[in-house]
Amino acid sequence: MSIDTTHPTHRIGAIQGSGPVVWERIEALLHRVIKPGRYVGGEYNSVHKAWDATDLHICLAFPDLYDLGMSNFALMILYDVLNRQPDLLAHRTYLPAPDMIAAMREAGLPLYALESYQPVSTFDILAISTAYEQLYANSLELMDLAGIPIRSANRDVTTPLVIGGGHGTFNPEPIADFFDVFVIGEAEDAILELTGTFQTTRHTSRDEQLRALAQIPGLYVPRFYTPVYAVGGGISDLTVADPALPTTIEKRLMPALPATPVAQLVPNVSTVHNRAIIEIHRGCTRGCRFCQAGAVTRPIRERPVAEIVASAEAVVQQTGYEELALLSLSSADHTGIDTLIRQLIDQFEGRHVSISLPSLRIDSFSVELAEMLSEGRHSGFTFAPEAGSDAMRRRINKDISTEALLSVAEEVFARGWRTIKLYFMIGLPAETDEDMEAIIELSHQVRQIGNRIGGRKTEVHVSVSTFVPKPDTVFQWEPLVDEETVERRQRILKQGIRGRGLKLSWNAYSATKLETLLTRGDRRLGALVERAWQLGARFDAWDEWCNQDAWNQAIAELPSEELRAAFPSARALLDHQLYRRRQPDERLPWDHLQTGVEKRFLLQDYRRSLSGELLTDCREECHACGILHHYRDLQTEEWRCPVLT
Amino acid sequence: MSSPDVMPTTAAGSGRHRITFATSRTLAYLSVLELGKVWERTLRRGGVPLKYSQGFNPRPRMHFAAPLPVGCGCSADLLDLSLDEPRTSKALYDAIAGVMPQNLVVLGIAPVDIHARSLSELLQEAEYSVWLQQVGEAELAETVAAFLKKDKILMPKRGRKYRGKFYDLRPLVKSLTLDPATPLPWLGLRVRVMARPGATGRPDELLRALGLADRPRRSTRTRLILDGEGPPPEAVADGE
Numbered sequence: 080m081s082i083d084t085t086h087p088t089h090r091i092g093a094i095q096g097s098g099p100v101v102w103e104r105i106e107a108l109l110h111r112v113i114k115p116g117r118y119v120g121g122e123y124n125s126v127h128k129a130w131d132a133t134d135l136h137i138c139l140a141f142p143d144l145y146d147l148g149m150s151n152f153a154l155m156i157l158y159d160v161l162n163r164q165p166d167l168l169a170h171r172t173y174l175p176a177p178d179m180i181a182a183m184r185e186a187g188l189p190l191y192a193l194e195s196y197q198p199v200s201t202f203d204i205l206a207i208s209t210a211y212e213q214l215y216a217n218s219l220e221l222m223d224l225a226g227i228p229i230r231s232a233n234r235d236v237t238t239p240l241v242i243g244g245g246h247g248t249f250n251p252e253p254i255a256d257f258f259d260v261f262v263i264g265e266a267e268d269a270i271l272e273l274t275g276t277f278q279t280t281r282h283t284s285r286d287e288q289l290r291a292l293a294q295i296p297g298l299y300v301p302r303f304y305t306p307v308y309a310v311g312g313g314i315s316d317l318t319v320a321d322p323a324l325p326t327t328i329e330k331r332l333m334p335a336l337p338a339t340p341v342a343q344l345v346p347n348v349s350t351v352h353n354r355a356i357i358e359i360h361r362g363c364t365r366g367c368r369f370c371q372a373g374a375v376t377r378p379i380r381e382r383p384v385a386e387i388v389a390s391a392e393a394v395v396q397q398t399g400y401e402e403l404a405l406l407s408l409s410s411a412d413h414t415g416i417d418t419l420i421r422q423l424i425d426q427f428e429g430r431h432v433s434i435s436l437p438s439l440r441i442d443s444f445s446v447e448l449a450e451m452l453s454e455g456r457h458s459g460f461t462f463a464p465e466a467g468s469d470a471m472r473r474r475i476n477k478d479i480s481t482e483a484l485l486s487v488a489e490e491v492f493a494r495g496w497r498t499i500k501l502y503f504m505i506g507l508p509a510e511t512d513e514d515m516e517a518i519i520e521l522s523h524q525v526r527q528i529g530n531r532i533g534g535r536k537t538e539v540h541v542s543v544s545t546f547v548p549k550p551d552t553v554f555q556w557e558p559l560v561d562e563e564t565v566e567r568r569q570r571i572l573k574q575g576i577r578g579r580g581l582k583l584s585w586n587a588y589s590a591t592k593l594e595t596l597l598t599r600g601d602r603r604l605g606a607l608v609e610r611a612w613q614l615g616a617r618f619d620a621w622d623e624w625c626n627q628d629a630w631n632q633a634i635a636e637l638p639s640e641e642l643r644a645a646f647p648s649a650r651a652l653l654d655h656q657l658y659r660r661r662q663p664d665e666r667l668p669w670d671h672l673q674t675g676v677e678k679r680f681l682l683q684d685y686r687r688s689l690s691g692e693l694l695t696d697c698r699e700e701c702h703a704c705g706i707l708h709h710y711r712d713l714q715t716e717e718w719r720c721p722v723l724t
Numbered sequence: 725m726s727s728p729d730v731m732p733t734t735a736a737g738s739g740r741h742r743i744t745f746a747t748s749r750t751l752a753y754l755s756v757l758e759l760g761k762v763w764e765r766t767l768r769r770g771g772v773p774l775k776y777s778q779g780f781n782p783r784p785r786m787h788f789a790a791p792l793p794v795g796c797g798c799s800a801d802l803l804d805l806s807l808d809e810p811r812t813s814k815a816l817y818d819a820i821a822g823v824m825p826q827n828l829v830v831l832g833i834a835p836v837d838i839h840a841r842s843l844s845e846l847l848q849e850a851e852y853s854v855w856l857q858q859v860g861e862a863e864l865a866e867t868v869a870a871f872l873k874k875d876k877i878l879m880p881k882r883g884r885k886y887r888g889k890f891y892d893l894r895p896l897v898k899s900l901t902l903d904p905a906t907p908l909p910w911l912g913l914r915v916r917v918m919a920r921p922g923a924t925g926r927p928d929e930l931l932r933a934l935g936l937a938d939r940p941r942r943s944t945r946t947r948l949i950l951d952g953e954g955p956p957p958e959a960v961a962d963g964e
Contacts, residue, residue: 431784
């Protein structure tokens with residue numbers, strides 16, 4: 080496969096007229112590319128409204144392969160929410176694989192939406208998922224392939240309004256120059272407020288339009304917020320362009336979970352998670368100190384069992400899917416999970432529909448749930464102890480003892496599973512090489528249990544990733560562990576975790592470093608993202624396509640005046656952004672975007688972490704994280720926060 | 725309905741049906757497994773009680789006559805399916821008519837004796853229409869004539885385990901002609917190939933042999949010829 084690793088030579092020019100790309104131009108490329116079914120649309124339940132009969136056209140984009148994007152449930156929800164509005168039309172696009180990108184650039188074919196083959200540049204709004212950092216360079220590639228200027232400053236009302244959303248927006252600063260608006264938090268309501276304001280301001284200038292949009296709660300328009308940098312590289316202040324604008328932006332939160340999209344898109348080609356999805360609850364109360372998803376999605380809101388069961392029937396009828404996944408951050412924490420599973424099993428009895436339950440806890444109850452759903456198949460069971468020793472697990476607030484874990488492992492093997500996958504992190508705060516020995520020992524103990532109960536055919540797969548200190552978590556002040564330490568610890572693990580029935584996999588440090596840089600960086604890194612993309616960085620999540628050299632070169636170049644002024648060398652840049660412990664009183668690049676979980680609480684819990692103190696599940700007692708204080712008016716009976724007296 | 729139905733009553737319909745269907749455009753770019761999924765999901769949406777195999781990984785009892793190559797649509801392909809409860813062909817059609825994906829068309833459904841031979845056993849030959857662009861008419865005619873003159877055309881076998889192995893494409897191509905009825909801007913070929921287990925001609929392989937694999941194309945399988953149907957009169961093979 081040919082991969083375009085240089086700055087695009089075939090630029091997509093201005094789009095002629097506003098009609099759709101004719102099918103024959105697309106068809107003419109399809110025999111040259113792998114898996115052409117990604118580029119043609121035609122999914123069952125895709126929505127085909129008349130272009131001219133709708134007032135506002137919005138293109139939802141996932142900036143990676145169709146195979147991944149079709150499995151993204153956030154976009155599925157927004158597709159449903161938007162298309163329910165009679166005057167709106169929402170279509171979809173994804174980033175083509177490198178072979179198709181090259182073919183499209185060569186043929187001068189702009190990126191188009193799959194429903195209508197309308198060029199993306201002819202939509203009013205382009206909404207790009209910025210769910211995680213590996214999508215950032217791809218977002219630029221997507222805009223460029225659409226023929227849209229990548230910098231917000233270079234766009235006006237003749238180009239689509241480019242908005243971003245997803246967990247990445249809790250620190251969107253490294254990509255703030257490329258997006259006009261970010262939706263902070265849950266977008267189901269905010270997106271409609273955004274489209275409404277867009278409609279009433281479409282005849283004004285882009286700047287005026289953005290000023291109006293910036294008044295909507297939860298919408299962040301980066302051009303109106305300018306960081307002020309201090310000597311030494313930190314951020315001293317944030318200036319706001321207009322006194323009418325808020326100085327901080329609080330995330331949007333749905334009081335109760337929105338209705339499940341029932342007519343879910345059914346892809347024709349295979350995708351990563353090719354199944355129906357029902358979100359059973361949102362948020363997590365476990366309080367793992369490294370976990371950004373758990374922190375930014377609070378509070379926990381639970382969908383009632385009866386509603387899930389009714390939706391399950393409707394979704395399966397309308398999609399024909401043979402698998403239904405119950406989505407959440409921790410399935411077994413749903414208070415009605417046992418009843419739910421029993422009812423779903425009864426309901427789909429004999430209909431060849433399987434139920435899957437990702438994100439199980441390490442306890443007997445979870446094993447029982449998995450057993451109920453296994454239909455006699457026992458392929459693999461996944462545990463995420465995250466750390467090898469009890470002490471380290473207390474530090475990260477993962478409340479499971481080695482003893483308990485081993486007893487659950489025993490139960491898993493006894494019930495017939497042959498493989499246990501163990502997920503660990505290395506590079507955690509205050510970790511030493513001795514912690515590697517704990518991971519090795521635990522892996523061997525689980526392996527021995529497997530051997531004793533299930534015999535030599537049992538296996539333990541150990542997956543070790545490197546800890547990334549994420550914004551808005553208890554560990555947000557922590558530095559990234561250095562490369563030498565990670566490589567040494569990985570070597571220790573490689574030596575210790577081997578032998579029959581043991582498999583080990585790990586992450587490349589380069590990927591961890593890039594993720595950390597983009598998740599914690601400030602706005603000055605925008606120049607670096609743009610430069611890396613120019614040098615060919617894209618598909619950072621793909622081993623076969625990622626271009627580490629492009630990133631390294633971009634970092635080495637310090638590709639802007641601002642970066643060169645602040646950092647004497649690339650090393651100084653990395654030290655500042657990655658390798659130093661941030662001060663509790665320091666202004667962090669994401670401080671103006673608020674999750675509702677207060678910094679005060681995070682700091683308190685950080686101190687608890689240092690002394691190895693566990694924090695209980697907050698459904699049992701409120702730890703005053705700040706959510707109830709900030710969002711009390713939105714509280715419904717779906718919330719699982721304890722009642723405060 | 726006079727049918728070879730073996731189910732107890734004709735009113736209850738049959739436990740096995742043969743569907744004649746067409747796919748085009750968006751559905752022409754699927755692998756055979758993906759097209760199978762499209763059918764399985766369509767049938768589940770329609771509430772059709774498909775029969776499944778036994779075991780830990782039950783598969784629907786659904787069998788195509790032959791896999792369609794990726795990038796190839798069809799105008800009369802065949803699919804046999806077995807049901808848990810008998811249905812009439814009409815009831816089956818009514819169940820799925822409203823839940824079909826774009827570009828999948830059912831042309832006919834007929835009951836089949838549950839003991840009848842499978843489609844893959846019955847299949848003898850297949851006809852394809854291949855439309856091409858970026859090729860001149862004279863060039864195409866010449867290339868086709870040169871192909872037909874040869875007695876042997878060795879092509880590398882597909883798949884890793886056959887690396888370094890070749891097969892002879894020429895005897896698999898029963899006929900190959902230019903199709904004067906092709907609409908502009910296309911130039912069309914009509915090709916008839918063998919379609920027996922271990923002896924299957926593929927249109928994409930033919931294009932490779934013709935040196936035309938890099939040209940934009942639109943391929944459609946136009947006909948499947950089953951044992952007992954006999955070759956139609958116009959199909960007396962060229963070049964034989």
